[in-house]
Amino acid sequence: MEELYPALAPHASGMLEVGDGNSLYWEVSGNPDGKPAVVLHGGPGSGSAPLSRRHFDPSAYRIVLFDQRGAGRSTPHVSEPGVDLSGNTTWHLVADMERLREHLGIDRWLVFGGSWGVTLALAYAQTHPARVSELVLRGVFTARRSELDWIYNGGAAHLFPEEWADYLAPVPQDQRGDLVEAYRRLVDDPDRAVSERAAVAWSAWEGAIVSIVPQLSYRTGYSAPAFAVPFARIALHYFTNDAWLSDGQLIRDAGLLSGIPGVLVQGRYDAVCPPTTAYELHRAWPGSQLMLLDGAGHAITDPGMLAGLRMALDSFSGS
Incomplete structure (x- = not known):
């Protein structure tokens, strides 16, 4: 873990009302007069x-x-x-980021995101390019139907057949045509036992395939109901609605990022978000840099990932 800077605590935090009855938790750490950077977490729903x-x-x-x-x-x-999740969409989150930026008195910030955080980072940057100084994106995901099908409808099953069998187990045989939609119904089931079992199975599948070498810590962490239930519910809300994006939109509109420097840090053996998406985004985004890591999967702790992220972020620290 020497690729990480020392642990630090926030020096400011608060709650920001953003409408529809929602308040966002935010925090700021580091140099109060330093280069602004915002972190977009994955999931959606992981926190x-x-x-x-x-x-x-x-x-x-x-x-x-x-x-x-x-x-x-x-x-x-x-x-x-x-x-009620009807007021929780990609475009609500984009608007929330602008409210937070203005609340903190920031003119432009570096946007850092991983996995789902990449999708949100791209949607935000393509909507508000003048507010983004740079982008650093890890484990590139753009919520295309092909990407969702790879993860949740059988692509990655070819690499993890035993774990796939566990993922299929809660879903009735006659409902396996579209497993994303099937899991949405199960997780929304009014029977708490049915809902929780489905949420744990959905989340455990991702925990099983997230690292290039399956690790018990990921399996147990993703399988804990306290994590799995919100993680599954928000993710399924987004993915059954195609994240409120037209298919391929974020790569098709990557030209809007022209002039924004960016680094894509991607594991070559990422079973959650295969590198073809990062490659296609890189080809469509003028001036972007693609860093393909030969020893890494999707997990941030996979070999080379922390070092690659530090290299990218250090390269922008003085700009």
Whole structure:
């Protein structure tokens, strides 16, 4: 873990009302006068993690973390009874980022995102390019139907057949044509036992394939109901709605990023988000740099990933 900067605590935090009854948890660490950078967590629905602060040189960066609607310490949390997700879409999150930027008095910021955080980072940067100084993106995901089918409808099953059998187990045989839609119905089932079993199976599948070498810590962490239930519910809400994007939109519109420097840090053996997406985005984005890591999968702790992220972020720290 020597590729990480020392642990640090936030020096400011708060809750920001963003409408529709939602309040976002946010925090700032590092140099109050440093280069602004915002971290977009994955999932959607996983919430921010303290480790994310440690990718940045704390003497150079003003580091902003926040929890997206329904996740982490933002309220209402998706696990609360009766929470309505109709006001929780990609475009609500893009608007929330602008409210937070203005609230913190930031003109432009570096945007750092991984996995789902890449999707949100691209949607934000293509909507507000003048507000983005650079992009650093890990484990590239753009929510195309082909990407969702790879993860959830059988592509990665060819690499992890035993884990795939566990993923299929909660779904009735006659409902396996579209497993994303089937899991949405199961996770929304009013029977808590049915819902929780499905959420754990959905989340455990991703925990099983996230690292190039399957690790018990990922399996147990993703399988814990306290993590799995909100993770599955928000993710399925987004993915059954194609993340409110037309198919291929974020790569098709990558020309809007022209003039924004960016680095794509991608594991060559990423079973969650295969590198073809990062390659296609790189080809469509003028001036981007693709860093393909031959020893890595999707996990941030896979070989070379932390070092690659530090190299990218350090390269922008003085700009």
